[in-house]
Amino acid sequence: MIASARRARLSSYRLGDLKKLITARLSRLHTPSRPRLHTPTLHTPSLLRAASTMSRSTVDLGHMTIKLLPALSDNYMYLLIDKSTKQAATVDPVKPEHIVSAVESEGLHLSTVLTTHHHLDHAEGNEKLVSMVTGLTVCGNDDRIGALNKTVKHNDQFKVGSLTVTCLETPCHTKGHICYYVTSEDLSDKVVFTGDTLFVGGCGRFFEGTPEQMHHALCQVLSSLPPDTGVYCGHEYTVSNLLYAQHVEPDNKALSEKLQWAKDKRERDTPTIPSTIGQELSFNPFMRVSEASVQNHCKTTDPISTMKFLREEKNGFKPKM
Numbered sequence: 001m002i003a004s005a006r007r008a009r010l011s012s013y014r015l016g017d018l019k020k021l022i023t024a025r026l027s028r029l030h031t032p033s034r035p036r037l038h039t040p041t042l043h044t045p046s047l048l049r050a051a052s053t054m055s056r057s058t059v060d061l062g063h064m065t066i067k068l069l070p071a072l073s074d075n076y077m078y079l080l081i082d083k084s085t086k087q088a089a090t091v092d093p094v095k096p097e098h099i100v101s102a103v104e105s106e107g108l109h110l111s112t113v114l115t116t117h118h119h120l121d122h123a124e125g126n127e128k129l130v131s132m133v134t135g136l137t138v139c140g141n142d143d144r145i146g147a148l149n150k151t152v153k154h155n156d157q158f159k160v161g162s163l164t165v166t167c168l169e170t171p172c173h174t175k176g177h178i179c180y181y182v183t184s185e186d187l188s189d190k191v192v193f194t195g196d197t198l199f200v201g202g203c204g205r206f207f208e209g210t211p212e213q214m215h216h217a218l219c220q221v222l223s224s225l226p227p228d229t230g231v232y233c234g235h236e237y238t239v240s241n242l243l244y245a246q247h248v249e250p251d252n253k254a255l256s257e258k259l260q261w262a263k264d265k266r267e268r269d270t271p272t273i274p275s276t277i278g279q280e281l282s283f284n285p286f287m288r289v290s291e292a293s294v295q296n297h298c299k300t301t302d303p304i305s306t307m308k309f310l311r312e313e314k315n316g317f318k319p320k321m
């Protein structure tokens with residue numbers, strides 16, 4: 001009797017919990033979407049596994065199309081499409097089912113996975129994707145990347161249809177971080193997928209590297225790309241990054257204009273991607289560590305010390321949204 005009473009109490013308790021859960025889920029579903037402003041602290045998958053409500057968008061260039069597919073709380077996956085052959089690559093497909101449905105609806109041939117780094121919010125979908133699509137080449141430069149079958153090095157090149165992919169080693173956020181620079185045959189289209197190395201208005205944390213390495217990645221490797229190269233990064237962190245940038249350079253006009261533009265975009269739940277290398281050089285403090293205005297803020301004239309100071313200050317910076 002006691003046991004059955006306890007069972008009854010337990011099951012009614014569970015039923016009550018279930019009702020609460022369903023009510024909470026439903027009310028969340030019916031809550032109008034608000035601007036999603038995230039601080040750049042998460043590098044592991046969010047507990048909220050629901051697909052992001054951020055709108056997808058497509059960038060249509062002369063020879064290539066880039067589809068932005070938001071995932072998790074603030075990640076971006078990408079589909080890179082060669083228009084002439086319909087061959088495609090995907091960058092950091094953490095939610096592979098969304099990639100596969102986009103590939104099928106567009107009638108594409110997906111051949112390649114470009115993995116920027118091993119963190120789970122970028123690479124966790126690889127194993128599932130290779131089980132859904134046969135014959136995929138999975139690129140990266142870290143044994144911790146799932147389903148990796150093509151280890152790439154600096155300046156390695158390969159084709160996706162008529163497009164050329166050049167691998168750029170940018171270790172610091174992680175030891176094996178790779179950025180992928182993609183060009184059309186006539187070089188009229190140029191884009192770079194920067195993962196968690198370069199963000200719009202900021203850069204990734206130095207989890208496995210040094211200020212020297214991030215300086216090399218941002219101020220030598222990525223800064224030397226043509227200024228009109230489109231920048232496609234791994235997270236939607238633009239507004240909080242630019243609020244910090246404004247703290248560093250309050251008189252930078254390009255920066256304040258970009259911040260206002262980014263706030264308007266986010267209020268409409270629209271991505272702030274892509275940027276360009278040229279734009280980043282005008283307002284991203286981590287790419288401007290040789291500028292007097294940025295060095296003055298950090299009270300040093302050494303670019304590496306400036307990089308170190310910026311990263312440490314940014315780690316503790318609480319933007320006023």
Ligand SMILES: [Zn+2]
Nearest residue numbers: 043117119196
């Ligand atoms: Zn990361």
